[in-house]
Amino acid sequence: MHDDFDSLKWTNWRHYDNANELKRGSMPNTRFGSATQLYFNTIYSGVFLKFLTEMTGVKGLVTDPEFHGGGLHDIPAGGKFGMHIDFNQHPITKLANRFVLITYLNKDWAPSYGGALELWDVDEQTCKVAVEPTFGRTVLFYQSSRSLHGHPKPVNTPNGRTRRSAAAYFYTNGRADEDSSEFHTTLFPVSIKLSQRDRAVNAAKYLLPPVVFDAGRKLKAMLRRR
Structure with missing residues (x-):
């Protein structure tokens, strides 16, 4: 899976660069390498969904084979993902976002490289658990308006190395609980405030079809070169 990152084309990636995040994630409907596709086929299988239901007690779990927000994530040196609460609904189906499963793909990862996933207490605004993104480590956590997480400290890797993970x-x-049903995209409640432009760009990335957003970005780049 680690090597599948390098086989993706530039157009397979969506880039994020603002006050809260510096990273890239695979585009929806990206065709992955065989190892990555096997991973997603496994965790989206009926057997695995049954396991998740038995472990969490949440029934009727539905997967997203188009990988909106999921797929492969790549964080360069200096990159980060500020403390945030994930989008609460699928952007197209509007199904309720209940869990995220993250598998890290970083062999021989040193603590000095940073990039630990931090899980915060939303009331105390403090980190309660830090998870080093070492190879094969997998994290499953509940999604709600209180699921504050991220890795706000910039990655400090040598020789162009990146922090790699797969997410589903x-x-x-x-949902039967009383969590908010009003749609929202990713929220950054404790981080640097985004400019109006950054907020508009982030909303466009999430809500517009990828082909429309990328066409606009390429057109803007062409106009700048004139």
Whole structure:
């Protein structure tokens, strides 16, 4: 899976560069390498969904084979993903976002490289758990308006090395708890405030079809060169 990152084309990646995040993630409907596709086929299988249901007690879990927000994530040296709360609904189906499963793909990762996933207490605004992104380590956590997480400290890797992971979201048709049902994209409640332009760009990345957003970005780049 680690090597599958290098086989993706530039157009397979969506880039994020603002006050809260410096990273790239694979585009929806990207065709992955065989190892990566096997991974997603496994965790999206009926057997694995049954395991998740038995472990969490949440029934009726639905996968997202188009990987909106999921797929492969790559963080360069100096990159980060500020403390945030994930989008609460799938952007197209509007199914409720219930869990995220993250597998890290970083062999021989040293603590000095940073990039630890931090899980915060939303009331105390403090980190309660830090997870080093070492190879094969997999994290599953519940998605709600209190699921504050991220890796706000910039990655400090040598020789162009990046922090790599695979992520998958699991949904249900609504939710029985009292968590907010009003749609929102990714929220950054404790980080640097984004400019109006950055907020507009982030919303466009999430809501517009990838082909439309990327066409606009390429057109803007062409106009700048004139």
